[in-house]
Amino acid sequence: MKISLVFLLFLGSILVSCDDSDVTPESVNIKFKFNALADNSPLVLNTKTYQNANGDSFNVSDFKFYASNVKLRNSQTGDEYQEPISYHLVHPKGDIPSYTFELKDVPTKAYDEIVFFVGIDKERNASIDAIGDLDPNNNMAWNWNTGYKFILLEGDVFKANDEKGGLALHVGTDTNYKEIKFKVSPMKFKDTEAEIEFDTEIMTIFDAPNVIDLSETSTIMFGATADKVAENYAKMFTLKQINF
Amino acid sequence: MAYSINKENLSSIQNWVSFLAFLLFFGSCTEKAVLPESQVFQLPISKNLADSVPYPTHNQTTKAGVELGRMLFYDPILSANNQISCASCHLQSRAFSDGIALSMMGVSGKKLERHTPTLINLAWNEGLFWDAGAKNLESLAFGPLTHPDEMAQDLAELPAELENRFDYKERFQEAFGVDTIHSALVVRALAQFQRSLISTNSRYDKFIRDETNASFSELEKTGLQIFQQKCEQCHSGDFFTDFQVHNNGLDSIFPMDFENPLQGRYRITLDSADLGKYKTPTLRNIAVTAPYMHDGRFQNLKEVLNHYSSGMRDFETVDSVFRQTDGSPKIPLSESEKTALLAFLETLTDEDFLKNPNFAKPDILK
Numbered sequence: 001m002k003i004s005l006v007f008l009l010f011l012g013s014i015l016v017s018c019d020d021s022d023v024t025p026e027s028v029n030i031k032f033k034f035n036a037l038a039d040n041s042p043l044v045l046n047t048k049t050y051q052n053a054n055g056d057s058f059n060v061s062d063f064k065f066y067a068s069n070v071k072l073r074n075s076q077t078g079d080e081y082q083e084p085i086s087y088h089l090v091h092p093k094g095d096i097p098s099y100t101f102e103l104k105d106v107p108t109k110a111y112d113e114i115v116f117f118v119g120i121d122k123e124r125n126a127s128i129d130a131i132g133d134l135d136p137n138n139n140m141a142w143n144w145n146t147g148y149k150f151i152l153l154e155g156d157v158f159k160a161n162d163e164k165g166g167l168a169l170h171v172g173t174d175t176n177y178k179e180i181k182f183k184v185s186p187m188k189f190k191d192t193e194a195e196i197e198f199d200t201e202i203m204t205i206f207d208a209p210n211v212i213d214l215s216e217t218s219t220i221m222f223g224a225t226a227d228k229v230a231e232n233y234a235k236m237f238t239l240k241q242i243n244f
Numbered sequence: 245m246a247y248s249i250n251k252e253n254l255s256s257i258q259n260w261v262s263f264l265a266f267l268l269f270f271g272s273c274t275e276k277a278v279l280p281e282s283q284v285f286q287l288p289i290s291k292n293l294a295d296s297v298p299y300p301t302h303n304q305t306t307k308a309g310v311e312l313g314r315m316l317f318y319d320p321i322l323s324a325n326n327q328i329s330c331a332s333c334h335l336q337s338r339a340f341s342d343g344i345a346l347s348m349m350g351v352s353g354k355k356l357e358r359h360t361p362t363l364i365n366l367a368w369n370e371g372l373f374w375d376a377g378a379k380n381l382e383s384l385a386f387g388p389l390t391h392p393d394e395m396a397q398d399l400a401e402l403p404a405e406l407e408n409r410f411d412y413k414e415r416f417q418e419a420f421g422v423d424t425i426h427s428a429l430v431v432r433a434l435a436q437f438q439r440s441l442i443s444t445n446s447r448y449d450k451f452i453r454d455e456t457n458a459s460f461s462e463l464e465k466t467g468l469q470i471f472q473q474k475c476e477q478c479h480s481g482d483f484f485t486d487f488q489v490h491n492n493g494l495d496s497i498f499p500m501d502f503e504n505p506l507q508g509r510y511r512i513t514l515d516s517a518d519l520g521k522y523k524t525p526t527l528r529n530i531a532v533t534a535p536y537m538h539d540g541r542f543q544n545l546k547e548v549l550n551h552y553s554s555g556m557r558d559f560e561t562v563d564s565v566f567r568q569t570d571g572s573p574k575i576p577l578s579e580s581e582k583t584a585l586l587a588f589l590e591t592l593t594d595e596d597f598l599k600n601p602n603f604a605k606p607d608i609l610k
Contacts, residue, residue, distance in 0.1 A: 126379050126380070127300075127302075127379065127380055127382050127383050128382075128383045128386060129303070129382040129383060129386075129428040129429075129431050129432055129435075130428055131426045131428050135399075135426070135427070135428065136386050136390075136399060136427065136428075137399040137400050137427060141386065143378070143383065143384075143386035143387040143390060144373065144377050144378070144387050144503075145377040145378075145511075145512050146377065146378050146379035146380070146383040147379075219502065221502070222514055223514050
């Protein structure tokens with residue numbers, strides 16, 4: 001009898017703990033993780049040569065961009081969470097380059113849309129006296145033409161005659177502020193921690209939908225080509241997984 | 245987290261409050277500012293210029309802010325070699341210009357590509373630099389601060405340098421309510437000081453305000469009339485500028501390489517309609533701010549007037565205001581009209597501005 005009672009208590013505690021895990025917490029911290037990929041494999045900085053659809057060979061020494069105004073939304077109920085002061089300099093680093101920022105204390109609702117922007121909204125882009133991720137010291141601000149680079153990709157372009165030229169994609173300006181939106185099945189939070197993981201494919205910046213020709217100019221900052229690059233970077237994200 | 249202020253310095257509750265308040269007013273340009281109304285400083289101004297001095301809500305003008313800005317403006321610690329301050333090229337006696345066509349005063353010693361502009365009544369400007377590329381005073385100073393041929397300052401090093409100098413830590417605390425110095429706050433303080441550089445007490449101002457003892461000679465009165473007929477379309481109102489960009493016929497050929505400063509506003513917009521367009525400079529204190537134009541090509545005001553009367557070069561973006569009935573660009577001016585204009589322009593010199601002790605180098609830096 002005694003043993004059975006202990007067993008029952010034990011069983012009960014399992015059930016209770018199982019019940020616990022099904023209770024939705026009131027709020028959750030959600031990590032946004034961005035992996036930097038090139039040709040579907042982790043981006044290799046400096047040492048690996050890549051080729052774009054135009055046939056230009058290049059390597060990458062640095063890659064970073066702003067993800068801003070992050071929102072989670074339920075398209076049915078209208079429930080929306082917008083991160084306050086939401087500007088993140090995504091700067092993937094490491095052997096398998098990735099960058100993570102965290103949304104704190106997000107109310108646990110059944111969000112079915114993930115929204116963020118590449119770049120800085122017009123109001124914020126009109127002044128560069130900022131600290132933290134928007135500090136001009138991050139090499140992401142233009143001071144002679146006020147505003148932020150939304151994306152920076154630097155490296156070398158290799159020409160046919162073994163010559164090397166600088167590769168510099170510094171693209172910003174208000175027109176190139178791009179919304180990124182993912183529809184997902186309604187989120188069901190079980191824990192106080194969650195993670196949303198994105199792949200960021202840098203070849204898309206050069207190849208799709210616009211093929212960027214680096215043979216003529218490999219310094220792309222303003223104008224029509226920069227706008228084409230922006231149309232491309234708006235497509236470089238895929239949602240890899242959500243861990244609740 | 246996006247706005248990670250140095251947290252080890254934020255130990256007390258009081259500090260947290262100021263930290264949060266800082267974030268609040270920092271967070272959005274439309275938010276209310278953190279400073280109590282009592283600290284907001286109304287800069288002195290005369291009605292003929294404007295009713296009040298505008299400022300952005302995220303950088304309200306305070307006495308402590310203006311005074312800190314003045315100190316920073318004159319402090320060579322802001323340059324890479326700690327030998328050059330803003331005031332090295334912006335001299336009060338020349339209405340904060342430098343008397344040199346193209347300066348070589350910068351850290352590298354390399355000649356700059358544009359002439360040092362005056363700093364007068366900047367609060368009303370919507371764009372700064374000759375091509376109006378900087379959108380506000382809070383962004384402007386990052387340019388000269390970091391340019392390798394100007395002050396070449398590493399922004400990452402600047403806060404620590406300042407924290408170890410004079411009583412800057414206390415001054416930043418007083419002006420901005422924070423314990424940690426950031427380069428953004430350096431530039432904000434500089435912006436506050438620059439906003440205080442108001443010129444509104446020239447002989448012209450006193451004459452227009454009908455003050456006692458204010459009078460114009462007949463020649464100066466004639467000059468004013470000619471000015472109103474032939475110049476004030478661009479040099480308009482008591483600001484003596486329309487704050488716009490125009491092509492005033494200085495060049496007919498423009499370099500087309502990327503980011504070339506001699507393209508004018510085109511460098512910013514990449515719109516061919518903006519080739520050769522530069523901001524209309526104010527004419528206040530014009531008699532003490534030679535040489536003239538964005539590259540300082542004219543040594544004196546007579547050369548400037550000769551340019552407009554007979555030296556303009558044609559290009560498709562030359563402002564239509566200059567077009568004569570035959571299509572050629574110029575401002576027809578007789579020699580006697582030029583003499584009268586020169587006499588009038590002298591009346592725009594504001595000795596109170598050029599000698600205002602509030603704009604001068606602070607004693608601590610002498």
